[in-house]
Amino acid sequence: VGGLRRVFDLSKPWLNRLIEGGGRVTLTAVDGVDFSINRGETYALVGESGSGKSTIAKMAVGLLPPSAGRVSIDGTDVWGEKGADAMRRMRRKIQMIFQDPFASLNPRWRVQAIIEEPIKAFGLIADPKDRAARVGELLSLVGLDARDGQKFPHEFSGGQRQRIAIARALASDPQFIVCDEPTSALDVSVQAQVLNLLRDLQERLGLTYLFISHNLAVVRHVATRVGVLYLGRLVEEAPARELFAAPKHPYTKMLLDAVPDIEMEGKERLAIAGEIPNPVNPPPGCHFHPRCPFVMEHCSTETPPAHLVGDAAVRCHLFAEDRAKT
């Protein structure tokens, strides 16, 4: 995909452990994208467009085949899965919420039919009356009225439509939900409501989220841990509190500096220098070197390894102690 090789290894037996409790989800990519998600937490993957975050999201839920390598869950290759039953069981536990609720809901279906569809597809409730009752439950779970099931998507606001999409995602009783920019198509005034809803649902239902976003203000609101992605590489990974209090990678600092936030005021401001380069042909060495204010000579030739700094992992030569001393 995009010329970037990515291999994922959702280390086993995460799915069962995720379901039974206390599990971790691990994603490994040859480009250095390597992270695990603990049950009940929100792992935010942050980056500009072209960073590869949506690609990773789609691969994680099995919507997009990797161009090289494989996506595996519980030791099982998502794309090589044999047998419709096994595939269905896995799919049921993983759902995705997309950026654009306008595009993701069928405009000709009533909300009832939209939310009912996964319940039917997974064969969860056979009786139509019981199914209707379940749809009513799901609607109230996301803050809508059971009678809203009789309406069509166009009769709702953007925020309400995203609630409908969330209800549909919950219909199969998933454990792991990938949220791909779930609020970025919404008015700022309703973004916080939808984020709060996602948080409440996480608490009530014990959900685990992979949260994809370009918006650090949004990420700050929801994330337990954050991975910062730049051209297919994870350049910094840290617990959310640490990342926002003490960002380390020059790119993370640049992103944080671009966040309009009162708490950030008074800090030295770095303009985001230059456009994001073409991900198909990323700059050699540290991919970020053409935009980095701290660039050193070897940055354009040597790929930085991940250095552990506190609880963070940072891919930047500035944190190589041996280098700093010479």
Ligand code: SF4
């Ligand atoms: Fe900047 Fe060099 Fe660090 Fe890359 S490795 S972020 S170019 S200092």
Ligand code: MG
């Ligand atoms: Mg995207």
